[in-house]
Amino acid sequence: MARAPEPARSTAPGGAPGTLLTSADVARVVDRMAHQLIERAASGRAEDGADGGLADLVLVGIPTRGAPLARRLAARIEAFTGTRVDVGTADITLYRDDLRLRGVRALEPTVLPDAGIDGRLVVLVDDVLFSGRSVRAALDALRDLGRPRVVQLAVLVDRGHRELPIKADFVGKNVPTSRSQQVRVHLAEIDGADEVLVTDGEPGVREPRGEEAR
Amino acid sequence: MKRHLLEAADLDRADATLVLDTAAQIDQALAGREVKKLPTLRGRTVVNLFYEDSTRTRISFELAAKRLSADVINFSAKGSSVSKGESLKDTALTLEAMGADAVVVRHSSSGAPHRLANWVRGSVVNAGDGTHEHPTQALLDAYTIRQRLGRLEGVRVAIVGDVLHSRVARSNVGLLHTLGADVTLVAPPTLLPVGVGSWPAEVSYDLDAVLPKVDVVMMLRVQAERMNASFFPSAREYSRRYGLDARRMGVLPDDAIVMHPGPMNRGMEIAAEVADSARSTIVEQVANGVSTRMAVLYLLLGGAPA
Amino acid sequence: MTSYLIKGARPCGGEPADILLTDGRIAAIGESLSATGAEVVEAAGLIALPGLVDLHTHLREPGREDAETVETGSRAAALGGFTAVHAMANTDPVADTAGVVEQVWRLGQEAGLVDVVPVGAVTVGLAGERLAELGAMADSAARVRVFSDDGHCVADPALMRRALEYVKAFDGVVAQHAEEPRLTVGAQMHEGDRSARLGLTGWPAAAEEAIIARDVLLAEHVGARLHVCHVSTAGSVEILRWAKSRGVQVTAEVTPHHLLLTDACAESYDPVFKVNPPLRTDADVEALRAGLADGTIDAVGTDHAPHAVEDKESEWAQARPGMLGLEQALAVVIETMVEPGRLDWAGVADRMSVRPAAIGRLDGLGDRSQGRPIAPGEPANLVLVDPAARATVDPAALASRSRNSPYAGRELPGRVVATFLRGTATVLDGKATR
Incomplete structure (x- = not known):
């Protein structure tokens, strides 16, 4: 029996599977984002009359990989400016609205700087921005943790396919993908080496991955 | 994790550790926060089905469920259809029809939660059944030990008192063994079950001999009425042989802690000065009960399909 | 009263024999019995017990x-x-x-x-x-x-x-x-x-x-x-x-x-x-x-x-x-x-x-009398059992008004094919006659 021809792969919006960012790329992207954050903190002081500058900034990583990413950004900012920036992590598991689909997982620490986040510029840091649901959960978590002056979002990769009106303020790299593809961010602290990969997902799997595959 | 938490044996080492770790993360996430509430179980219904009065356990579960934003229904046997002779099965079918996602059950009959688990689709959490088990008490006790001593592996725990009638003892023996602790049961022979030899625990009749060699002393409540059934001659003799007073506390190793699941009979199994001492974890146990039960509810319900 | 001629059953597991039940008693036991008007019960392979x-x-x-x-x-x-x-x-x-x-x-x-x-x-x-x-x-x-x-x-x-x-x-x-x-x-x-x-x-x-x-x-x-x-x-x-x-x-x-x-x-x-x-x-x-x-x-x-x-x-x-x-x-x-x-x-x-x-x-x-040997002249109280049959117990199929069988779902051997009380069949083909 003759098989129906498969739809051509090229009709998918995604790029070719493979390595998206090498270790060197990741380092460069992180450096660029650090510079952008420094600028933003400085301009914030001018615009809002807030007196914080970099002292006003708190980088809050979303576990798993947002947490080391936030620490790296802080380290780079300190390297460029000599100023130490507050870093925290906010585990969002207990704020997710899709637990029923994903099942439970072990929780990770939520740690905020001693000075807290009230009245400060909080930048949420995550590895991949996809549906936006993680960020929504993080915003809900932040609401319970304090009252920041401004909340912004920094992501290493934005792969599109938003399901919520959420946009990143700092993006390391924009990557067009197809929904079925997976974007995997590997960081040395967790995975032993830095790289970002795009892989083809299982055929028929529409479940958002990448951002959620933490 | 299994769907139900009926007894300590439902938790293998990985599951038990996951519960304790989750409780620790919840504790840490909520520490110092003004809003001690998480949206995790929004839209889920947790029923507290209490056939036995136990205000402290019910409140602990209620608080745990509410802090996870679940809807909580308290269904106590008194003043409900249960007291009018409705069977456990009919009650179960009623809860099922109401769409309970979890049923937290306290019952005077051993095994009642097992029966209930056959009749409802939601998760059943045993909040104490007869003289069988009380697994969340054991989890909060293990959590408290780990918090105080930093470990469970190799920790030497003496469980002292009415082991025969104690669901707390049964759950603790099972769970502490799973988590690598070494348990010694200390009681007069009348208050140890025939068959205790098959438990993963040492047995001693001599409290004074055991105390210098333990890291944790867990005192069980002893009901004075037991002496009417000749389990021991008098409250005074019991207290003298098996009560924890200041003198006995003095022979404990320096870092050893004293636990009690409550409610205490001060002057019977535990002297007031011991209960109020720095070694006592009794107040922490109550606080840890809420976070441990939050962890259990989260792990049982968080991922379960509604 | 119906007479029954049981063909080829093994009394208490012994050699196969025919058993004739007449007027409430065991009338005869032997090889190749025949009796006019008797209902024949084929019992090859079955055990006859009192x-x-x-x-x-x-x-x-x-x-x-x-x-x-x-x-x-x-x-x-x-x-x-x-x-x-x-x-x-x-x-x-x-x-x-x-x-x-x-x-x-x-x-x-x-x-x-x-x-x-x-x-x-x-x-x-x-x-x-x-x-x-x-x-x-x-x-x-x-x-x-x-x-x-x-x-x-x-x-x-x-x-x-x-x-x-x-x-x-x-x-x-x-x-x-x-x-x-x-x-x-x-x-x-x-x-x-x-x-x-x-x-x-x-x-x-x-x-x-x-x-x-x-x-x-x-x-x-x-x-x-x-x-x-x-x-x-x-x-x-x-x-x-x-x-x-x-x-x-x-x-x-x-x-x-x-x-x-x-x-x-x-x-x-x-x-x-x-x-x-x-x-x-x-x-x-x-x-x-x-x-x-x-x-x-x-x-x-x-x-x-x-x-x-x-x-x-x-x-x-x-x-x-x-x-x-x-x-x-x-x-x-x-x-x-x-x-x-x-x-x-x-x-x-x-x-x-x-x-x-x-x-x-x-x-x-x-x-x-009850509990008498399977012998001519004794009251015809008999049970025929198929020892080779195996069946799974279904409480819903029991004749008892209650259902509290501890054997529910368990496969057990032996099927009662027929029971006779003083020559009257109370069970035939595994079913109660009344």
Whole structure:
């Protein structure tokens, strides 16, 4: 029996599977984002009359990989400016609205700087921005943790396919993908080496991955 | 994790550790926060089905469920259809029809939660059944030990008192063994079950001999009425042989802690000065009960399909 | 009256033969029999046994007709291959007067499926305080010979002694439910490793053994007959063996469930496995099988105990003790005794028909005798069993009004193909005829 021809792969919006960012790329992207954050903190002081500058900034990583990413950004900012920036992590598991689909997982620490986040510029840091649901959960978590002056979002990769009106303020790299593809961010602290990969997902799997595959 | 938490044996080492770790993360996430509430179980219904009065356990579960934003229904046997002779099965079918996602059950009959688990689709959490088990008490006790001593592996725990009638003892023996602790049961022979030899625990009749060699002393409540059934001659003799007073506390190793699941009979199994001492974890146990039960509810319900 | 010509059955497992049943009696046994007008029952491969006799059945009528009636219990008995059952006295009202035992006896006659032989209570209201009118029950139409407070132990040793003595006057026997009540307050299951873990109050073996030891000494002392109901422990078997070696007139029964099931069943907390005395350990089961094999235990008594659904679909402690037994008794004996080679078919006939009939004094009643050999001239009480058939027990398909079978879902051997009560088929092709 003759098989129906498969739809051509090229009709998918995604790029070719493979390595998206090498270790060197990741380092460069992180450096660029650090510079952008420094600028933003400085301009914030001018615009809002807030007196914080970099002292006003708190980088809050979303576990798993947002947490080391936030620490790296802080380290780079300190390297460029000599100023130490507050870093925290906010585990969002207990704020997710899709637990029923994903099942439970072990929780990770939520740690905020001693000075807290009230009245400060909080930048949420995550590895991949996809549906936006993680960020929504993080915003809900932040609401319970304090009252920041401004909340912004920094992501290493934005792969599109938003399901919520959420946009990143700092993006390391924009990557067009197809929904079925997976974007995997590997960081040395967790995975032993830095790289970002795009892989083809299982055929028929529409479940958002990448951002959620933490 | 299994769907139900009926007894300590439902938790293998990985599951038990996951519960304790989750409780620790919840504790840490909520520490110092003004809003001690998480949206995790929004839209889920947790029923507290209490056939036995136990205000402290019910409140602990209620608080745990509410802090996870679940809807909580308290269904106590008194003043409900249960007291009018409705069977456990009919009650179960009623809860099922109401769409309970979890049923937290306290019952005077051993095994009642097992029966209930056959009749409802939601998760059943045993909040104490007869003289069988009380697994969340054991989890909060293990959590408290780990918090105080930093470990469970190799920790030497003496469980002292009415082991025969104690669901707390049964759950603790099972769970502490799973988590690598070494348990010694200390009681007069009348208050140890025939068959205790098959438990993963040492047995001693001599409290004074055991105390210098333990890291944790867990005192069980002893009901004075037991002496009417000749389990021991008098409250005074019991207290003298098996009560924890200041003198006995003095022979404990320096870092050893004293636990009690409550409610205490001060002057019977535990002297007031011991209960109020720095070694006592009794107040922490109550606080840890809420976070441990939050962890259990989260792990049982968080991922379960509604 | 229909005559039946049974072709090719093996009486008590012996050589195949034809058996002709006419006018309520076994008319002839031999090869290639023929009889005009007789209905032929093809029985090649089937075992013929004398109609089974149960010493221990709870029919629940009067009082709990929602759980069982004399009629439904009789039908269950016939389907199990029984032609006589002893109906225990713990009805409501208690069978402690001639009036009640005659009522039960008459209901049995009306049902006409098995001989329902009432057991009389030893004490008024089973209260264990004063003797019931044992003589009046013995002299009644029900002709009571077995007396028992079953469900309760005759715990008072003086009262037990008097009962043992008194029934000698009419060749009666006291069937003791051996349970020292002070040792079993609140007891839920066998006391041992499992009860300790399950948190269910233990029923110590010693509570049974202490009473049996006491009672065999009393029986010896007063020269009376004693029957011990539902022996459940290895220690009890030892005491019985010792007593019999001394010549004490003691007999004993074991239930099918104690031959097959253990306290492991309680792990489910399903009260269908709650029974009194409780299910014991593997070692006890082994000792009971050995005791039945060597005759220390005389008989299999079902302790068929029907309970309404609401009395079993509950918490373990709230549930009533007892389980169905009539319809699976023979199957369990085949499974536990015949297939392992511990009892041959003649042995089955002895333990399930001959000896229980003798204990109940049903073997010398002329035309109405039970437990007689398969021989010409004897009453035509027979059961035909297919030993090769195996079936899975479905409680919904049982004839009993209740559903509390501990064998639900279990595959057991042996199918009762036909049962004859004094020449009348009560079961044919595995189905009750009425």
